[in-house]
Amino acid sequence: MTTNVPAVDTHVAEPTSGRKNFLNCSSGFMSWAGTLDHKRIGLMYLVGVSIAFLCGGLFALLVRLHLWSPEGALFANADYNQIFTLHGAFMVFLFVIPAIPGSLGNMVLPLMLGAKDVALPRLNLLSFYLWCSGAVMATLAIILGGFDTGWTFYAPYSIYTDKAVVSIGLGIFLLGFSSIFTGLNFIVTVHKLRAPGLTWFRMPLFVWALYATSILQVLATPVLGITVLLVAFERLYNIGIFDPRLGGDPVLFEHFFWFYSHPAVYIMVLPAFGIVSELVSVHSRKPLFGYKLIAFSSLAIAIISFLVWGHHMFTSGQSTYAMFAFSFLTFFVAIPTAIKEFSWVATIWKGSIALNSPMLYTLAFLIIFAIGGLTGVILGALNVDIHLHDTYFVVAHFHYVMMGSIALAFFAGLHHWWPKMFGVMYNETLAKIACGIIFIGFNTTFLPQFIMGSRGMPRRYATYVPEYAPYHHASTIGAVILGLGIALMVYYLVASLFSGKRAMQNQWGGVTLDWHTPTPPPLENFDHSPSVTTEVYDYSVLDLETTRTPAS
């Protein structure tokens, strides 16, 4: 077992046998734009969400640079407000929500199920184009005068402001449908297209996570759609639902908004949990600890998360009973989340831990998510939240979960399935360095925000009292480091497409069905119809040679 066989020199790997895969089976614009292949659609999503992420990141850098000085270094207050709004809206609606299901989910879900495609390929393409039109509307809104309501669109400000709220609202409406259709598609796919022998409890956890996400998408997103429509109607026709001058109730808007947006944070994070579950197992070469508990905790989170939206409104003047229930249930969500984190750590414990770049990103996730989740518990405590609500403490909390955890899990998954998708490997050394830079940059950016937040620095401030300046300085420096790390990552990933080494057939030694197809997969995924005879994550069946055979 411990014989140290020298690694194959990948440079000399011979070019392909001429096997057709999904990338080179056809070419031309229409072969992509009109494709029904889930992998190509996944790739197009990947390009789209990456562009959105880079735009959002640019806005973030502007925000941080502006906050270098207490009076605001770059913009007038009104312009700053537009920039932080754009940052939040791009990141939430165009990146974090669609990123993992749209790109990696599309790519991997049918592979993991042993299916030829998703159940409804046309709907899948439609989802993608809805995403595109949402992105166009959002960009249009910038041209039409921008918007300055924050990503939360709180009424009545969103009713009164003279910016392009209707346009962006329509964009979000379209994005919502994109999300709903993806969810529907995945639900049907999981129910109908599992390979023979792939029972529910043999499904990889990424599939479980996407399944739980899809339920949330289908049930919660319509509420968001209705809410933004109501805001648009209120602006256009003064129907008097949210505007207090017409007898409307602004707090009702908050209820509607968070009824969607709390489940939405789990729409964002569950796929990330799925990726991490997958990766800790593969890269520790060890079955997942507590598989069923993780699967059930995803469903538990999906259900409970419908009942906790009020924890975003503890200062809004809710009744005591509402406060009681929402705080109680919020603490309840923390339990399945904690179970997951412990199970991942237990999986790594006594594993055969490969310290490659996907695993480094995963470890970074585990550390950062621990902080993100634990600080959520601090916020769940009623009287403490009253002090911390709408301060930088909350900003730091949700960046620890959204940027530090979800985006990092997305990067981890990207590095994990990159060789599968493209048949090439990026430069591992650069990847490890970039991961280190991102980890350091991220923590430098957001740790100080916890401190200034608990000391009372309110969020969405274009200017601030000077005593908070040192923390803002640290945070801005961190953001620049983070930006450099991400730039490096983009560089080596793109470079690998042109000059990357050939990847191995089974680069990391995975045993789920996605590693049983040729690399990159052919158009309809499997040369032979797959069937499953072993339990999930059973590494005793791993053929180690495939991890050393270059992809064809």
Added chain:
Amino acid sequence: MFVNLFQDPVNAAQGVAESVPQNPHAPAQTIDAWGQLPKLASTFGDVDGLFYFTYAVCIFFFVLIFAALLYSVIKWHRKTYDQPAASNVTHNTPLEVVWTVIPLIIVMVMFAWGFKGSLDMTNVPHGARQYKATAKQWNWTFSYPNDPVQSYGELWLEVGKPASFLLESTDVLHAFYMPSMRVKRDVVPGRYQKVWFQPIEKGEYHLFCAEYCGDDHSKMYAKVHVVDAVEYAKRPWDQWDDNNPAKGGESRYKALCSSCHSLDGTPLTGPSWKGLFVKDASGAIVGGQRDVFVGGVKETITVDDAYIIESIKNPEAKKAAGHEKNAMTAFPNLPDREIHGIIEFMKTLAGK
């Protein structure tokens, strides 16, 4: 745009007070011994207790997780490509029960403690002084119990006396947030909200707007003085000096108008006040020339007191050219002596 539709009967007063600019050159807060929270200045110490308790629990679990990961990575990282896992355990029911039940117990403690603390915050004690805070874009106005004089952008409280605030917004959402007192409450247009606390330390404190409310959200600041009974009895908020109305006018300007009007010619949301009054050849102060739109028709007028008063009480009547698309908050209830003070202040700008 934000025409003042929510005219407020209580506001229809009266007097005035000297106040400080909204742009905060406020004293820095003192930080408590643990370095995380501003030093507690109210009786809501439960917040601190629970905060540090949850903080300690978080640090404990974080260290546990981090140590386990670090240890694993050092001990079991893969040295050869075919190294199998050191163990293939997939379950350990006692362990799983432990790590479900222990966190459950801990969070239930946090829940109960937090809930109790929040009850204290909702139950206003008998005999609390009734203040009122009115939020509008982007300033705070405070009314004192049984006192016609209001203060702007600055608030005085007596140490040791519970203070209860009726919160009211005339435009969008705001939030009344005093970090040192551990209180925060959204100010919702169309509803009255309440917040109370009992200051226990003399000093000066921040009052922030914590709910995003548009352009100058971050400047919606008030300085809060907690003073002793002797000082409080002097009604420090009533500082109007009839012998020097321009001084009072300047403080009104800083509290209410400076977010939209500059003094040096820079156009903000509204026109600069430079040039409203000018000096003629003899050095006498006279009204300047202004282009305005009256019902959409442009005309040139000479500024006088009546024009200023109309601009303050009914800004839509004559719209200053170059800013005709922007709306000014109306101040129909601003007392006459304050308007007079503002005009006197404007006149001091002539020739500058």
